[in-house]
Amino acid sequence: MQLYNFFNSSTSYRVRIALSLKGVPFSYVPVNIRTEEHRNESYVDRLNPSAAVPALVDGDFSLGQSLAIIDWLDERFPEPRLIPADRSLRSRVLELSYLISCDIHPVNNLRVLRYLETELGVTPDQKRAWYNHWIAQGMAGVERLLAKYGKAPWCFGDAPTLADCCLVPQMANAERMGCDLEGYPLSLSVYRHASAHPAFEAAQPNLQPDYVGP
Numbered sequence: 001m002q003l004y005n006f007f008n009s010s011t012s013y014r015v016r017i018a019l020s021l022k023g024v025p026f027s028y029v030p031v032n033i034r035t036e037e038h039r040n041e042s043y044v045d046r047l048n049p050s051a052a053v054p055a056l057v058d059g060d061f062s063l064g065q066s067l068a069i070i071d072w073l074d075e076r077f078p079e080p081r082l083i084p085a086d087r088s089l090r091s092r093v094l095e096l097s098y099l100i101s102c103d104i105h106p107v108n109n110l111r112v113l114r115y116l117e118t119e120l121g122v123t124p125d126q127k128r129a130w131y132n133h134w135i136a137q138g139m140a141g142v143e144r145l146l147a148k149y150g151k152a153p154w155c156f157g158d159a160p161t162l163a164d165c166c167l168v169p170q171m172a173n174a175e176r177m178g179c180d181l182e183g184y185p186l187s188l189s190v191y192r193h194a195s196a197h198p199a200f201e202a203a204q205p206n207l208q209p210d211y212v213g214p
Contacts, residue, residue, distance in 0.1 A: 001026040004047060005054040006033045007208035010105060010169035011066040012054040016203035017165045018070045022077045030210035031055075033110055067101055070162055082162045093161045096145050100166040104138030108173075128178070135179045139187060142167065146186040153193045160194070168194045172205070176214055 003019065003026045005012030019026055031037045031053050038044075039051050048055040048064040055062055056069045058076075063069050074083050084090045106112070108131050116122045116130060150156060155163040171191040174181060181188055194200040205211060 002029050002057040003027070003054055004029045004031050004043070004057070006031055006038075007205045007211045008173075008214075009033060009053050010109075010173050011052070011101075013169035013172070013203055013205060014066045014165045015054045015056065015069050015073075016208075017160075017168065017200055018073055018082055018162075020199035020202045021080060021082065021160060021165075022073060024073070024077055026056075028209055030208075032210070067097065067162070070165060080159060082160070082165060084156075084161060089156060092145075092149050092156055093163045096142060096155060096163040097166045099138065099141055099145065100170050103141070104134060104170060107134045131177050132179055135174045135177075136183075139170075139174070139181070139184050143184045143186055146190075150186060152186075152189060155190055160197070160200075164190060164194060164200075167191065168200055 001024065003012070003015060005015065005028070007030070031043065033053060038048070038053055043055075044051045047057065047062050050064050052064060054066060054069065055064045056072070063072055070082055074081055084093055113127055113131070116127050122130070146155060154160050155167060167187060168191055171181065171187060201207070
């Protein structure tokens with residue numbers, strides 16, 4: 001099994017966590033999105049039509065999009081299950097996961113930030129303000145969900161789920177970008193708890209073979 005990914009991509013980070021939690025060995029194949037390797041014709045045609053990372057390859061099967069990959073991993077390697085079978089808990093896990101992956105991440109990923117700079121000519125301060133604004137908007141929602149439905153030490157109880165696989169990379173990126181996260185104590189508690197877990201630690205960006213710094 002091969003994972004085409006980039007050390008600092010939060011979507012790649014999600015899948016690395018999932019693979020690590022399940023104990024699934026994989027070959028790490030770096031794709032440098034800073035130099036736009038993910039747009040190479042061979043990569044797009046052969047592995048990921050969406051021209052993004054990550055892409056998972058298992059034999060003659062390949063799949064892009066981190067949430068689809070983790071759902072596939074749950075079916076392929078059922079234990080530990082990251083998308084719960086229980087209908088209510090499954091819905092809560094997906095609710096929080098989608099908030100992060102659909103509402104927060106898309107407006108703050110590298111291609112959007114690069115477009116703001118190169119096409120719209122925003123200043124570094126304006127780009128920082130953009131990033132901080134959408135983090136504040138999104139993380140406030142995450143915090144409200146955790147306050148209403150969450151159960152420590154993970155997002156939804158005693159075991160990590162897809163929600164934790166999404167939350168931890170988002171928190172790590174926001175921290176790297178200098179966002180003030182103290183206003184989200186429940187999210188911070190999950191983030192700090194996860195940091196001590198071997199599977200989450202192994203997936204950290206700075207421990208990946210293609211790591212070159214922030």
